């Protein structure tokens with residue numbers, strides 16, 4: 211089981227923390243999400259809803275947290291969703307009056323989004339896009355976000371941050387949730403067996419799975435808190451906050467390795483809130499003299 215997918219993976223011959231070639235890892239994630247889109251929705255669809263904005267297995271909702279800004283600021287705001295899956299968040303934002311484009315690298319996931327739209331009579335514009343190469347003009351969005359999309363599945367998250375920084379207007383926010391980095395030191399087990407650290411937090415090898423031929427079929431990448439911070443800063447973004455949602459009282463539903471047992475003791479999610487500076491800093495001008 212991966213740290214994020216929370217879906218049982220079949221036909222694995224070798225799974226574990228291991229080096230994988232970057233290209234094979236990035237490619238595997240796309241194929242894996244294509245093949246497992248329906249299973250992911252079958253397993254987590256009830257929890258996620260069809261038009262709800264849930265940041266994480268702890269159940270933090272944007273309607274309560276306002277990490278993208280006050281509710282009234284969403285109206286007519288141009289918002290980019292990255293790694294949207296079936297675009298439940300994008301559908302919720304559309305209902306708030308935002309102008310949303312939801313993007314995902316997986317055609318299978320976007321098919322699920324269109325299936326929900328057809329069933330619900332809703333419409334979220336979706337595009338098949340690799341978050342590392344965004345097909346949008348500079349400064350074309352007010353806000354960008356992802357709930358657990360793209361970042362954990364690419365070897366080069368710095369490329370995602372750089373692209374998001376490019377398409378955001380000055381002052382625009384980029385907010386992304388990921389598995390809390392501390393979780394990588396613990397077994398991905400929802401029971402109390404998942405409460406004893408068994409590996410080094412500093413071991414950056416991805417969790418990967420291979421099939422009988424040795425081909426990489428799944429890859430998920432670990433970054434420490436410091437790695438994430440350095441990557442967003444290198445993209446010229448400012449870090450506003452790191453939110454670590456607490457496991458709420460009365461929330462008993464597990465999601466893969468996220469469970470009440472572990473959630474009450476250690477964080478399961480980190481949400482990085484960042485922003486493109488209003489004005490280019492000296493460092494920004496040095497890194498990107500063209501801006």
Ligand SMILES: C[S@@+](CC[C@H](N)C(=O)[O-])C[C@H]1O[C@@H](n2cnc3c(N)ncnc32)[C@H](O)[C@@H]1O
Nearest residue numbers: 243293294295314315316340341357359360363
């Ligand atoms: C854990 S799912 C999260 C989906 C959705 N945000 C949600 O909350 O249900 C991760 C998503 O990231 C997408 N993804 C993986 N690599 C990506 C990439 N390079 N570019 C864009 N999306 C990617 C997957 O296809 C998948 O839909």
